[in-house]
Amino acid sequence: MVFSSLGFLFRFLPVFMLIYLIVPARYRNIVLLAGSLIFYGVGEPFFVLLLVLSVSVNYVLSRYMFREPAKPRQNLAKVMAGRRKTALIAALIIDFGILFVFKYWDFSAGVINSLTGRESVPLLMLALPLGISFYTFQMVSYQIDCYRGTLKEPAGFLSFAAYVSMFPQLIAGPIVRYDEVAERMESRKIRIRDIENGLKLFTAGLGLKVLLANQIGTLWNTIMSAGPGSLHITVAWLGAIAYSFQIYFDFWGYSVMAMGLGKMLGFRIPRNFDDPYVSKSISEFWRRWHMTLGRWFREYVYFPMGGSRKGRGRTILNLFVVWACTGLWHGADWNFLLWGMLFFVILTVEKNSYGRKLEQSGVIGHVYTLVMIPITWVIFAITDLRQLAAYLGNMFGIHRSAVMVGTLHLERYLKQYWVLLIACILFATPYPRQWYHKWKDRWFMVAALLAIFWFSVHEIMVGSNNPFLYFRF
DSSP, X not given: OOTTSHHIIXXXXXXXXXXXXXXXXXXXXXXXXXXXXXXXXXXXXXXXXXXXXXXXXXXHHHHHHHOOOSSOOTTHHHHHHHHHHHHHHHHHHHHHHHHIIIIIHHHHHHHHHHHHTSOOSOOOXXXXXXXXXXXXXXXXXXXXXXXXXXXXXXXXXXHHHHHHHOTTXXXXXXXXXXXHHHHHHHOXXXXXXXXXXXXXXXXXXXXXXXXXXXXXXXXXXXXXXXXXXXXXXXXXXXXXXXXXXXXXHHHHHHHHHHHHHHHHHTOOOOOOOSOGGGOSSHHXXXXXXXXXXHHHHIIIIITXXXXXXXXXXHHHHHHHHHHHHHHHHHOSSHHHHHHHHHHHHHHHHHHHTTHHHHHHOSHHHHHHHHHHHHHHHHHHHOOOHHHHHHHHHHHTTOOSSOOOBOHHHHXXXXXXXXXXXXHHHHHTSSHHHHHHHHHTTSHHHHHHHHHHHHHHHHHHHHSOXXXXXXXXX
């Protein structure tokens, strides 16, 4: 089930919210957990069992971290430290082991088989459970916080299960730490004002997804269907720009909808985007894009490895590990690793040379970022390396075959999509967000949101199924 579906908008959400609001407050976690499992189970009935099993195992291990031995000992602190370490190692092996089997086994097997020249490792051909990368990272962050003592006591089973499986952010984030919702897991008040603001945010996110991401995505699909390798340089860049807008409004739209649903449920889900396309460097871009993922790698990988505190060589190594992991986290394929390595190179160069000057510049930094980002998104989007090389070649005027999609096609695309392109450019700036927060309680903004909702519903009804792009990660 996806947020931008009629089933969610007119069946699941109204029924769930009605039950959630009328039950006594002490039963709301039960309703939240049950509703989240139903939400997940509609599309992934078998993998609900995997989710429940993962939650149960992690809950038991977290309780073990805090449980003192039956017989008091003089070296109790040492015993408890050993328990925490054992439980953490077990949790990491189990959580990342499950993620590896479902997401990375076949990729690793293919690499090994290619190197050995024979089928030495069998392929499992398993379907990827929706959201497994996101909820795995949430469970791992919880275990590490328990180990570090950031959480003074473990959550109850119901609170922990509801936290991991909470449907607003279950499938595509944002990646929420338990300490951000711990207090409200135990007790939360839901005001009419929160529901109203949540609905407004949800509607705004729905519009970003359906009216911008889905529509501009058709331009990218049209250009890609013409075949990489035969595109005029201007058409190739137009396609790259279209995909850059599609993935931004698709994922930003999901995150805004998640924040809105969180408000309606009594939670504060962290913001995941901060106008990344107005950045003046790639470093700044990654401080603004998918901020909860960047925070996760920073706090649970980069800093524990030493961050930038152990000299330039170690800093570069730490960045390499983080960006290799970031690339592979998004997908088990060579293009994702290449995508991560490109960011590693760019960020390392920026950090050690011109990055600060770019961020202090005026126009130059913006132009630099706006040129680099579409290139990186093309690498992210095209998994076939031959097609990827052909498309990148087209972006720089290199063609393996005759140009079949030229300036006449460009004129037709611009004539068809110019209004949408201008809208995407406008909504990639901070101004619409600022206007929303300034006028969200005014009648004309409410009227605009109602129009956005019904236009979105119309597009959902007449359009084809278009799940969120990040669902496949």
